[in-house]
Amino acid sequence: MNKLLKVSAITALTFSLGAVIVPSTTLSASAKSKSAKVLRSKKMKKTAYHANGGYIYSSAKLTKKSHKAFNYLKTTFYATKSVTVKKTNGKTATYYYIKNSKGNVKGYIWKGNLKKINTKALAQRKADIKHVLSAIRSMSTEDQGDALDAMKDVTTSNAYDTGYGSLSFAIDLIHGDTVKDGKAALQVNAxxxxxxxxxxxxxxxxxxxxxxxxxxxxxxxxxxxxxSAETLVDALSDAVTNLR
Known part of the structure; x- marks a missing residue:
């Protein structure tokens, strides 16, 4: 009787283990990510964009999300390649290969999540950044430090914003007790x-x-x-925040 009980227990345990092992193999196989199929790819003229949402994928196969585009809404990206893919749901879509100016954020994003930047406006922002930086560097050495630090975070995307990291903030610091500082304030205003x-x-x-x-x-x-210099740059700082 005891032997019969032991045999029954072993049999039950065997079936129990089998029931656990078999599904686990099936799950691991089905957990593998399916990839999109690249239908065609072509180079495109380098174009500036802002992302307005979605994800940036590490490859055109769309198996790995490398960045959440929402974290880079104010970053200027440059698209250089267009790729048409057939997604795992059977639908086709076009993705652009994009990269920021530093090259540390790059990948493929659905073109519908991109907004083209006005190149003329972008050129103006670049010029404004250059001119403000030039004025700061013409200040007396002892007075230019804070303004130079403020310019480190200024980009074409946030140039006309308010607060730290904007041209407005940096311009407000272009003043001091010397004639050189006064000339710098006149220069940036001009x-x-x-x-x-x-x-x-x-x-x-x-x-x-x-x-x-x-x-x-x-x-x-x-x-x-x-x-006098502070009065001038304060007014200029306020005015710059209204630019677009």
Whole structure:
């Protein structure tokens, strides 16, 4: 009787183990990711885009998501290749190969998740960044440090934003007690001449003349140069945030 019980228990255990082992093999096989089929691929003229959502995949087979595009909404990407694929659901779609300027964020994204950037506006932003940086570098060595640090995070995407990492923030720091600092404030203001409303342009021109007169007056104190320069760049900083 005891032997019969033992045999029955062993048999039950064997079937139990078998029931566990067999499905696990099936699951591991079905868990493998299916890949999209590349139908055609072609080079395209380098074009600037902003992503507005979706995912960036490491390859055109779309098996691995390398980046969430939502984290790079303000990043300028450049598309250089167009790929048409047949997805695992049987539908065809076009993906672009994109890469940011640093080259550390790249991959394939559905073209519907991209918005083309106005190249003329992009060129203007690049020029504005260059001009502001040039003005900062013309400041006295002891006064340019904070402004240079602020420029490290300025990109073509956030150039006209407010707060740290924008041109507005950096411009607001272009002032100091020396004539060199005053000239830097005049220089950066001149680089944006005529870009705003008639009222704002007139106000900036008046502040610019006031600073020039203060610098030309031999009796002016250092703090007066700083105050005049600060008045000018404060107004310019506010105006720049209204650019697009």
């Amino acid at each position: 680089s944006f001449k005529g870009r705003f409303s008639s009222t704002t342009n007139a106000k900036l021109a008046a502040f610019s003349d006031q600073l020039a007169d203060t610098m030309a007056d031999s009796s002016s104190e250092d703090y007066q140069i700083n105050d």
